[in-house]
Amino acid sequence: MNYHIVDNLTSAIRLQDIPQVEYAALYEDLKVRLAQERYHVAHYFATPEQNRLRFYIIVLDDADHKAMLASFAMEYYDDVALPSLTALHPAMHIFEREITELYNVEFDSMPWNKPVRFPFDRRNRNSTIDTYPFYSIEGDSLHEVNVGPIHAGIIEPGAFRFVCNGESVLHLEIALGYQHRGVEQEFSATDNRLRQTLLAESIAGDSAVSHATTFAHTIEKLSGKTPSEALETERAVALELERMALHIADTGALSTDVGYQLGQVACEALRTMTINTTQAWCGNRFGKGLIRPSGSNKPLTAAKRDMILKNVEEIARRYDEVKEDIKSSPTLLARFEQCGIVAKSDMQRIGGVGMAARASGLTRDIRTSHPYGVFADKIRHESIIKRQGDVMSRLTVRCNEVLQSAKYIGELLEGYTPTESMPRPDYETALAPDSLAFSLVEGWRGEICHVAITDSEGKIATYKVKDPSLHNWLALALAVRGEGISDFPICNKSFNLSYCGYDL
Amino acid sequence: MIFPKIKVLHSHGWQYIPDLNKVELSEEFRGRPELTPTDDMEDVRAAAALCPTKALSAEPFTLDLGRCLFCGECALRAPRNIRFTNDYHIASTSREALVVKPGDKQVVFHHENVREDIPRLFGRALKLRQVSAGGDNSVEMELNATGNVNFDFGRYGVEFTASPRHADGVVVTGPISKAMAEPLQICYDAVPSPKVLMMCGSEACSGGLFAESRAIDRRWLESHKVDLWLPGAPTHPMTFIDGVMNLVGRKKER
Numbered sequence: 001m002n003y004h005i006v007d008n009l010t011s012a013i014r015l016q017d018i019p020q021v022e023y024a025a026l027y028e029d030l031k032v033r034l035a036q037e038r039y040h041v042a043h044y045f046a047t048p049e050q051n052r053l054r055f056y057i058i059v060l061d062d063a064d065h066k067a068m069l070a071s072f073a074m075e076y077y078d079d080v081a082l083p084s085l086t087a088l089h090p091a092m093h094i095f096e097r098e099i100t101e102l103y104n105v106e107f108d109s110m111p112w113n114k115p116v117r118f119p120f121d122r123r124n125r126n127s128t129i130d131t132y133p134f135y136s137i138e139g140d141s142l143h144e145v146n147v148g149p150i151h152a153g154i155i156e157p158g159a160f161r162f163v164c165n166g167e168s169v170l171h172l173e174i175a176l177g178y179q180h181r182g183v184e185q186e187f188s189a190t191d192n193r194l195r196q197t198l199l200a201e202s203i204a205g206d207s208a209v210s211h212a213t214t215f216a217h218t219i220e221k222l223s224g225k226t227p228s229e230a231l232e233t234e235r236a237v238a239l240e241l242e243r244m245a246l247h248i249a250d251t252g253a254l255s256t257d258v259g260y261q262l263g264q265v266a267c268e269a270l271r272t273m274t275i276n277t278t279q280a281w282c283g284n285r286f287g288k289g290l291i292r293p294s295g296s297n298k299p300l301t302a303a304k305r306d307m308i309l310k311n312v313e314e315i316a317r318r319y320d321e322v323k324e325d326i327k328s329s330p331t332l333l334a335r336f337e338q339c340g341i342v343a344k345s346d347m348q349r350i351g352g353v354g355m356a357a358r359a360s361g362l363t364r365d366i367r368t369s370h371p372y373g374v375f376a377d378k379i380r381h382e383s384i385i386k387r388q389g390d391v392m393s394r395l396t397v398r399c400n401e402v403l404q405s406a407k408y409i410g411e412l413l414e415g416y417t418p419t420e421s422m423p424r425p426d427y428e429t430a431l432a433p434d435s436l437a438f439s440l441v442e443g444w445r446g447e448i449c450h451v452a453i454t455d456s457e458g459k460i461a462t463y464k465v466k467d468p469s470l471h472n473w474l475a476l477a478l479a480v481r482g483e484g485i486s487d488f489p490i491c492n493k494s495f496n497l498s499y500c501g502y503d504l
Numbered sequence: 505m506i507f508p509k510i511k512v513l514h515s516h517g518w519q520y521i522p523d524l525n526k527v528e529l530s531e532e533f534r535g536r537p538e539l540t541p542t543d544d545m546e547d548v549r550a551a552a553a554l555c556p557t558k559a560l561s562a563e564p565f566t567l568d569l570g571r572c573l574f575c576g577e578c579a580l581r582a583p584r585n586i587r588f589t590n591d592y593h594i595a596s597t598s599r600e601a602l603v604v605k606p607g608d609k610q611v612v613f614h615h616e617n618v619r620e621d622i623p624r625l626f627g628r629a630l631k632l633r634q635v636s637a638g639g640d641n642s643v644e645m646e647l648n649a650t651g652n653v654n655f656d657f658g659r660y661g662v663e664f665t666a667s668p669r670h671a672d673g674v675v676v677t678g679p680i681s682k683a684m685a686e687p688l689q690i691c692y693d694a695v696p697s698p699k700v701l702m703m704c705g706s707e708a709c710s711g712g713l714f715a716e717s718r719a720i721d722r723r724w725l726e727s728h729k730v731d732l733w734l735p736g737a738p739t740h741p742m743t744f745i746d747g748v749m750n751l752v753g754r755k756k757e758r
Binding site: 118119120121129149150152153154155156157177178179180181182185186189192194195198199202203204205206208249262263264265266268269272276279280281282283284285286288289297317318321322324325328329424427498499500503 | 505508509511512513515516519529530532533534554556557573574575576577580588634635636637638639640641642643644645646647648649652653654664666667678679681682683684687691707712713714716717718719720737738740
């Protein structure tokens, strides 16, 4: 099989350089390739191309730090079903389901042919969110519990259907799409690059910095501009602050759900301190307005650098105390350990990514496997891995990542001299025509992938967004199998997946 | 084990904000903008052309906070004309009052619009049900933060409930996605009357970036009176706290 091989730093790729292959050859290749742990698919989607449908696939080789691209085409009215890759590698389910939902392409012997998010431009108008085909199991001793779409807390909507045997969960299915806003479609509907940047920031507001960084990288590749070292350093600091804030918030949320009030309030205060640090830097607690293509409106000053260093040091010190308290409290360990286990083999089969995958012993971390920015030169990142795959493992990964991020921020900012000449954002430079650019960034949840395809005039014709939640919702469904339904909240919080990032 | 707990407690200290009426936000925070016209309005026109949600208009010179995402780009393009202050008092009972005009030094709350039974019934306790209808989880997290150890809005009896049956009103976040239009209506109808309705975040106020999207359905709003508009991207907890205190009559003067 002939792939176009690049890495995460390669600039835009001309569409004509991407090999056009036969689906049968691709299928045969991926059948074998995806069985190996080193490979997984970053994105696989279809997009209209004149009178045909063109499919693009980006396969990642974690061991060699390479990305492999290929494409194939189909006539619109071809009604040949393509043999399903999901049947062999369940990790492919999300991509094949999306292609079917948008373009009615059928995948032969697809075992889990369910709607993804009921987008407004879906092909089958009879498929509605109210008629989602939940899997059901018959049995006198079984009952179903329906939760949502509106949940009990201040949280986004989604429909959860549990099949329970008494107290314990046999099966959980999660139907999403309630948050669908048409994000991808809005990217290609405008030429206003500032508007596109703000769209990236609102893909998932809790990952504004991560998604905006991924967008900025994608656009920079298409406009042929390499971000300066200073710009990449400041972006990395912002992203690690975001990682700290959300991991601390989730430590607090887990504490709340087990009645550990001390941890809850300590983490609430520490999260406030973290996001107020971001606010004192850029004027917004979520880092909105900070990440812009090819420049920054909010370059660091010496005073802000010192403020960040001082705050981060204190946050890390106090958070470490909470971590030690959790580890020495048997009542907390009794709830967190051996609960919500996802085995490594399952995680790999379903294509789990990010911190949840790492908590199950599966090394999926773009910072090591496909380095970018400061991780390509300044920082030799070492992923934090746990093996048990339970709630405690996910919590421990978060705890250690908070401390690791604090260390990175220290390393990046000690001795960093803010530059007087930080360029302003660039919303003007024309994008390379007939090209594809993709970018991968490790957000706090995991691997974020954006892909942009331009038309012959250099306008964005297709913009695809992949939030790590796209893969990991299934991991949550597996985690609660066999658990008491009352343990669902802590299983859920240990992942804290994005609804809007999935629904787009 | 008691010692690690004492350590956490000791480092934690006192975290609550003693007086929620006297909070000053960081200088960098982008809140209420101030507009100054100049003879040549070239900069404003350029900024308006770039404005991602068409919140800024050059003729007439206005900035609609209900649409504004507070990215601050216009203030950089037209520094003589537009300046963002760190004033977070930007909630109002009137949607029109969110449109800032040259010379405006505050967003007027318009107390006269407040239904007379609201302070009487909810002045001492207000329980709210939040519905996210396409929100991006930043406004939602800020609403959660209003009840945290720092802001502790619960001290005024303002809290969020799990069930609409226990609530006195609904807080909507997000531009109202099509799939959430009906659940939102069902939830609102399940709240016993009399009740209040708040739109929290610029996306809830106007649809924001998604105002023109085909995945949005805001028709429900046409038949419902909004009691409080809370702009922001996301709405800062202090904007929410200040707005609600004004609504329930816990704050006489600004």
